[in-house]
Ligand code: NIG
């Protein structure tokens with residue numbers, strides 16, 4: 001029996017399924033492309049929002065019957081890959097902070113800029129002043145820009161609101177983008193500007209997030225995860241633990257900002273909470289990484305932020321050697337990583353963090369989807385969600401070789417095709 005399909009992408013010189021398992025780190029094994037599931041003259045057939053067949057074009061054509069009016073695309077020299085998955089962004093922001101970047105280039109520190117009223121507080125002011133419509137339009141435009149690089153799933157955090165009503169509004173706007181986004185509640189991003197400067201204001205904000213704000217977020221039902229900025233310039237473990245423990249009891253799993261500037265124990269907290277991920281990790285030592293490995297917490301690394309801040313890149317090779325799964329994401333935000341281009345992060349991963357190109361592919365596809373609890377994405381397999389990228393790359397090895405970011409010539413997101421000239 002042939003299975004019906006209404007969309008067929010075929011004759012790709014190279015198709016990459018990412019359907020294999022990446023072996024534990026062991027020198028040469030990391031360079032073996034077998035887990036990528038490469039197929040020459042590849043094709044993928046889709047029925048509505050599901051993949052129904054993947055393989056060599058001749059096989060797929062034998063296995064499916066195209067419905068009347070089905071769309072058929074000859075991919076040719078481009079690559080067919082899983083739609084890319086960006087597992088850490090703050091893409092819900094308005095305005096820019098280019099002036100801050102200039103100050104940083106001249107030597108000002110991130111914490112110093114924040115203390116002068118720049119940083120997160122500046123973006124909070126801008127977001128609170130924006131209408132729902134303006135927020136939605138801005139986010140939709142940014143998601144579109146990401147799609148041009150093949151990204152079909154994007155985690156998006158709140159955290160530029162820092163007030164219950166505006167945090168709820170942020171999550172609602174993110175959620176309104178549909179299945180392509182994964183909304184995360186980041187109330188513990190910073191102390192809101194109006195409560196800064198006194199211990200009392202800080203304590204009051206922490207109590208609000210742990211109580212009223214968290215309750216409202218859970219009731220609203222728009223958030224899939226909870227995040228907290230556990231760092232020197234952020235919050236301590238003791239400050240974050242009550243909110244995160246309550247959130248876990250209420251069904252919100254954690255993905256945490258940890259150790260971007262200082263190791264204050266966030267990796268150990270992530271492990272104790274059974275968090276989905278601990279992200280950044282520029283300054284986290286072996287003890288924290290070992291705790292993450294033992295608890296199965298994924299490391300989400302953000303080379304755009306390290307690059308923009310002029311920091312040394314985190315050592316992904318070391319993390320893999322200790323048994324930690326590694327994911328790469330853009331961290332798209334107006335302060336530390338104004339970046340829509342997820343494939344470019346893979347180049348940093350390979351050239352500056354010690355990943356193999358095989359590992360880098362997994363870090364922006366299957367491993368990223370898994371740490372977002374989306375097991376039906378990030379791979380091209382029958383039954384999976386129809387998220388596909390047609391990338392302008394000559395072969396899988398070219399991912400870190402082509403500088404800048406390869407463009408998508410087309411994407412399929414939940415079965416919906418978009419093509420660009
Ligand atoms: O992931 N450091 C905390 N959060 C962001 C930066 C946010 C901002 O500066 O607006 C980050 O780098």
Ligand code: FE
Nearest residue numbers: 088090257331
């Ligand atoms: Fe971030």
